[in-house]
Amino acid sequence: MAALLSAALAGFAVLTVEILGVHLLAPWFGTSALVWSQQIGVVLAAMALGGWAGGRWARRSADPGRRAACLLGAGGALVSLAALLLAPFARWMLPEALSLDDAAASFVQGSLSAALLFFAPPVFLLAAVSPLLVEVRARARGAGQAAGEIGAAGTFGSLLGVFGSAFVALPLLGVRATLLATAVALLLAAALLLRGRAAGAGAVLALISSAAAFSGDPARAANLPPGAEILATQESPYQRLRVVEFPATGERWLQMNEGLDSFQSWWGGETVWSGLYYDLFALAPLYAGLPGPQSGPPRPQRFWVLGFGAGSALPPVAEALRGRPFEAVGVELDPAVAALGERWLPLPASLRASLRVIAGADARSLLRAAPEGLDFILLDAYARQFEIPQHLATAEFFVEAAAKLRPGGVLAANVGTRARPEDADGLLARLVASARAGFGDHLRLHRVPRSRNWILFARRDEVLADPAAVAAALPAGWPQELGAALLPGQTVNESEIPSARAFTDDRNALTLLQARSWMAKEGE
Amino acid sequence: MSLALALMAMASQWPQDARDVSAWHWTRVADDPVSAPRAEEWRERLFVYQAAGAEAEAWAAAAALERLAPADADGERYAVQLSVWDPARWEPGLDLADDWLARHAERSEAERDGVARARAVLVNRVEARRAVRARQSARAWVPYAALVLGAALATFALRRPR
Numbered sequence: 001m002a003a004l005l006s007a008a009l010a011g012f013a014v015l016t017v018e019i020l021g022v023h024l025l026a027p028w029f030g031t032s033a034l035v036w037s038q039q040i041g042v043v044l045a046a047m048a049l050g051g052w053a054g055g056r057w058a059r060r061s062a063d064p065g066r067r068a069a070c071l072l073g074a075g076g077a078l079v080s081l082a083a084l085l086l087a088p089f090a091r092w093m094l095p096e097a098l099s100l101d102d103a104a105a106s107f108v109q110g111s112l113s114a115a116l117l118f119f120a121p122p123v124f125l126l127a128a129v130s131p132l133l134v135e136v137r138a139r140a141r142g143a144g145q146a147a148g149e150i151g152a153a154g155t156f157g158s159l160l161g162v163f164g165s166a167f168v169a170l171p172l173l174g175v176r177a178t179l180l181a182t183a184v185a186l187l188l189a190a191a192l193l194l195r196g197r198a199a200g201a202g203a204v205l206a207l208i209s210s211a212a213a214f215s216g217d218p219a220r221a222a223n224l225p226p227g228a229e230i231l232a233t234q235e236s237p238y239q240r241l242r243v244v245e246f247p248a249t250g251e252r253w254l255q256m257n258e259g260l261d262s263f264q265s266w267w268g269g270e271t272v273w274s275g276l277y278y279d280l281f282a283l284a285p286l287y288a289g290l291p292g293p294q295s296g297p298p299r300p301q302r303f304w305v306l307g308f309g310a311g312s313a314l315p316p317v318a319e320a321l322r323g324r325p326f327e328a329v330g331v332e333l334d335p336a337v338a339a340l341g342e343r344w345l346p347l348p349a350s351l352r353a354s355l356r357v358i359a360g361a362d363a364r365s366l367l368r369a370a371p372e373g374l375d376f377i378l379l380d381a382y383a384r385q386f387e388i389p390q391h392l393a394t395a396e397f398f399v400e401a402a403a404k405l406r407p408g409g410v411l412a413a414n415v416g417t418r419a420r421p422e423d424a425d426g427l428l429a430r431l432v433a434s435a436r437a438g439f440g441d442h443l444r445l446h447r448v449p450r451s452r453n454w455i456l457f458a459r460r461d462e463v464l465a466d467p468a469a470v471a472a473a474l475p476a477g478w479p480q481e482l483g484a485a486l487l488p489g490q491t492v493n494e495s496e497i498p499s500a501r502a503f504t505d506d507r508n509a510l511t512l513l514q515a516r517s518w519m520a521k522e523g524e
Numbered sequence: 525m526s527l528a529l530a531l532m533a534m535a536s537q538w539p540q541d542a543r544d545v546s547a548w549h550w551t552r553v554a555d556d557p558v559s560a561p562r563a564e565e566w567r568e569r570l571f572v573y574q575a576a577g578a579e580a581e582a583w584a585a586a587a588a589l590e591r592l593a594p595a596d597a598d599g600e601r602y603a604v605q606l607s608v609w610d611p612a613r614w615e616p617g618l619d620l621a622d623d624w625l626a627r628h629a630e631r632s633e634a635e636r637d638g639v640a641r642a643r644a645v646l647v648n649r650v651e652a653r654r655a656v657r658a659r660q661s662a663r664a665w666v667p668y669a670a671l672v673l674g675a676a677l678a679t680f681a682l683r684r685p686r
Contacts, residue, residue, distance in 0.1 A: 053682055092663075095655075095659035095663075099611075099656075101611050102660075106660050112670075113666040113670045116667065116670035116671060120674055124681075275579075420612075449587075450583050450610070480581050481580045484583065484587040484588060489587065489590060
C-alpha cells in the first residue's frame with residue numbers, strides 16, 4: 001500500500017509542478033504558448049530521463065524502496081526551493097525599464113531557464129520513483145502486475161494533480177503555498193518511509209517549507225509599473241491578476257500575468273476617453289450607420305463585447321450612441337477578471353443598467369448562442385500581449401460573427417501586433433484574409449494612435465463608409481486623436497493589403513507568426 | 525517659467541478645440557486647399573501641445589501636419605515628430621532627424637529646434653532600448669548553461685554501472 005501511495009504522491013507532485021510552475025512563472029514571464037510549450041517540453045524530458053534513470057537505479061539498488069523514499073524527499077526539497085527561489089531568479093533575469101514591446105526575448109530566455117533549473121530537477125527525481133517502486137512490488141507480484149498497479153496509482157495521482165492543484169488548491173492556498181504544501185507532503189512521506197536520521201532531516205525541511213508558505217509573496221509586486229500602487233491581487237485558474245492605481249492621475253489598471261507597462265483593462269473614474277485603443281471602438285456604431293431621427297422611441301442598439309474585461313470599451317461606445325438606448329452583453333472568460341473589474345474599476349450605474357456580463361464562458365462558444373441581428377460586435381480578446389486567441393482569428397470565426405450581425409452591422413477587433421499590413425503573408429494580411437471569408441472586402445484597418453495596436457473594422461454586406469465621411473460625422477467634444485485616426489495615413493483599406501492565406505480552424509499559424517514578430521528586433 | 529505659463533495659457537485658450545474633433549472635419553478634404561485650415565495654425569498647436577505635455581493632442585497635430593505636407597522637408601519634420609510616439613519608428617526616426625538637420629541648415633531656428641528636441645527624445649528612447657537589449661544579451665547564456673548543466677547531470681545519472 002505504501003508503494004501505491006508513494007507512486008500516487010509522486011504523480012500528483014509532477015503534475016502540480018508542471019501546471020503550477022507556469023503560474024509561478026506567470027507574474028514574471030507571462031503564460032504565452034511559448035512559456036507553456038517550454039514548460040511542458042522540459043517536464044516531459046525530465047520525466048523521460050527520470051524514468052530511464054529510475055530503471056537503472058532499480059536494477060542496481062539493494063533497497064529500492066529506501067531509494068524511492070530518498071528520491072521523494074529530495075524531490076520535495078527541490079520543489080520547496082523552486083517555490084522560494086524562482087522569484088529572485090526571475091527578477092535577476094528581467095532587465096530594468098523593460099517594456100512589453102521589448103520583453104519577448106527576456107520572457108523566452110527566463111521561462112526556459114527557470115523551467116530547466118527549478119522544475120526539471122524535482123520532476124527528474126520524482127519520475128525515477130515509479131521504476132523503483134515497480135521493482136519493490138515486482139518481487140511479490142511479478143513485473144507485469146507491479147508495473148500496472150504502480151502506473152495506475154501514479155496516473156491517478158497525476159489526475160488529482162491536474163484538477164486538485166488548479167481548481168482546488170490554487171484558489172484556496174495560492175500558487176506558492178500549494179507548491180510548498182506539495183513539498184511538505186513529499187518530505188513527510190519520505191520521513192515516514194525512511195525513519196531514523198534521514199527522517200528527522202526530512203521532517204525539519206518540511207517544517208521550514210511550511211513556515212515559508214506563510215511568508216510574503218514576492219511576486220505580488222513583480223514588474224510593477226513606475227508610480228503604481230497595488231490595490232488587489234488574485235490568482236485565477238487562467239492567470240495572475242493585479243489591480244494597480246496611479247495616485248498621480250487616479251487611473252487604475254487591471255493587469256494580468258507579466259504586467260510591465262501593459263494592462264488588460266483601464267479605468268479613469270468618470271473619464272470617457274482614455275486616449276487608448278478603447279476610444280476607437282466608438283467608431284463601430286458610426287460605421288454601422290446609426291439610424292436617423294425617427295418619430296417613435298428609438299430601437300435599442302444591441303451589441304456584444306467579446307473579451308469584456310472590466311468593460312473599458314463601454315464608455316466610449318455609449319458616448320457614440322449619444323443617449324440612444326442599448327442592450328449590451330459582455331463575455332469574459334475569467335470570472336475573476338469580471339469580479340475584480342466590478343469591485344475596483346466600476347462602470348457608471350447608467351451603463352450597468354443596460355449591460356449583462358457573462359463570465360466564465362469562451363467568446364466563440366457563446367457567440368454561437370447570441371441572437372442574430374446584432375448591430376455590432378466588439379472583439380477585445382486580442383490583448384496587447386504576445387498572443388491572439390487562435391480560434392478567434394479564423395475564417396470560420398469571422399463567418400460565424402458575420403452571421404450574428406444585421407446587414408450593415410460591424411465587427412471591430414483590437415489587434416496587438418508588430419506586423420505591418422503591407423507584409424505579404426504577415427499576421428495582419430492573414431488576419432484580413434480570414435476576415436474576408438465572413439465580410440468580403442468590406443474591411444479596414446485603423447492604426448491606434450501612439451501604439452502598435454490596430455483596430456480591424458469589418459462590415460456585413462455593406463461598404464464601410466469613407467473615413468472622411470466618418471470624420472465629418474464625429475460629434476463635437478470628441479477627442480482630436482480620434483479625428484486624426486481617420487486620416488488617410490492612419491487607415492489601411494482592404495484593397496491595400498496583400499492577398500494571403502486565411503487562418504482556419506484546421507490550419508492556423510497565428511501563434512507562430514505572432515511569436516516571430518515579437519521576437520524580431522526592430523526593422524526586421 | 526514665464527514661457528511655460530504662456531504656453532499653458534495658449535493651450536487653455538483652446539479648451540474646446542483640444543477635445544473637440546469638429547476642427548478635424550477638414551481632414552476629409554486634406555487635399556482641398558480651400559477648406560483646409562492653415563498648416564501654420566497646426567504648427568503652433570503642435571509646439572504648444574508638446575510644451576504643455578498634451579501627448580494625444582500633439583500626436584494628432586503632428587499626424588495632421590504630416591498629412592498636409594507629405595513629401596517635402598516639412599513632411600519629414602512632422603514624420604520625425606510622429607516617430608516619437610511609434611516604437612517601430614524610433615530608429616528610422618532618429619536617422620531621419622539626423623539627415624534632416626544635416627540637409628536643412630537654412631531652416632529657421634524654431635524649426636531646427638523642434639526637430640532637435642524630437643531627436644533628443646528619440647536618442648533617449650533608442651538608447652534605453654539598446655540598454656535593455658544589452659542586458660537581455662548579457663543573460664542569453666543562462667538557458668544554454670542550464671541545458672548543459674541538465675545534460676551533464678542526466679548523463680551522470682544515466683551512466684552505465686561498472
